[in-house]
Amino acid sequence: MNRNLHESENQKKRILEKKPSAKVDIIFCDLSDLKTVRKAGEDYLAKNWPIHGLILNAGVFRPAAAKTKDGFESHYGVNVVAHFTLLRILLPVVRRSAPSRVVFLSSTLSSKHGFKKSMGISEKMSILQGEDSSASTLQMYGASKMADMLIAFKLHRDEYKNGISTYSVHPGSGVRTDIFRNSLLGKFIGFVTTPFTKNASQGAATTVYCATHPEVEKISGKYWESCWDNDKIDKKTARDEELQEALWKKLEQIDDRINGSIDTF
DSSP: OBSOHHHHHHHHHHHHHHOTTOOOOOOBOOTTOHHHHHHHHHHHHHTTOOOSEEEEOOOOOOOTTOBOTTSOBHIIIIIIIIHHHHHHHHHHHHHHTOSEEEEEEOOGGGGGSOOOTTOOHHHHHHHHTTOOTTOOHHHHHHHHHHHHHHHHHHHHHHHGGGTEEEEEEEOOTTOOSSTTTTOHHHHHHHHHTGGGSOOHHHHHHHHHHHHHOGGGTTOOSEEEETTEEOTTSOHHHHTOHHHHHHHHHHHHHHHHHHHOOOOOO
8 A cells, every 4th residue: 555656566566577476456545644544445345355464654754843634743643543544444354364463663763752750641642642832853753653552552452362463663773765855854864874774675674574474473562673572662651551542542533533433343
């Protein structure tokens, strides 16, 4: 699923050149527009295909003032709400296809979420939803990636018993993609750090490992970095079940309001 159909076709050609027998299909999906996200999910359902591996790969890094087409702060809208909207409509298929896996792209920058120990659930939810007008782009991005971890760990609690393994993955510090295309500072940092960072294929290694390798099929509900589960990350925040439930409920309400309710079971 991609919003850039031209680049998707180019990638499809590259794959088929290397493996002519591969089956590759392209579905349009603009993660900044939740109606197209729901439509992408419906288009997939219409094909009656199983889902043994679902990778939720969004990771925009934009000026803090940017908004999605639905009016959400861009990091929250794309990295969190769109992820959840797609997951929600595809979850019954993932469940029926078990054993199956769901991989969320998080980040070590999730530790920059901006929470304080004195904050209650409502204050933390406000930060996760990008409602803090004084927050930096780094905090907005970090909060969105913390939200992805919260969703991933709740999914593990709910669905591991149904044969779904869940992984929260940090692709690596400084992976050379175009994530910083809307940030002049990010472009500069990306340029000067090129000799010390991973290329896109190296950055994808942990994601592919968690999505496909037999030895981690049952190792669910963990945070991964460099093909290793990392217990040093700020898991206390991400393991807050009350915050997980509050975020999940809010995201369901958003999807219902914009796209109409669905039966996920």
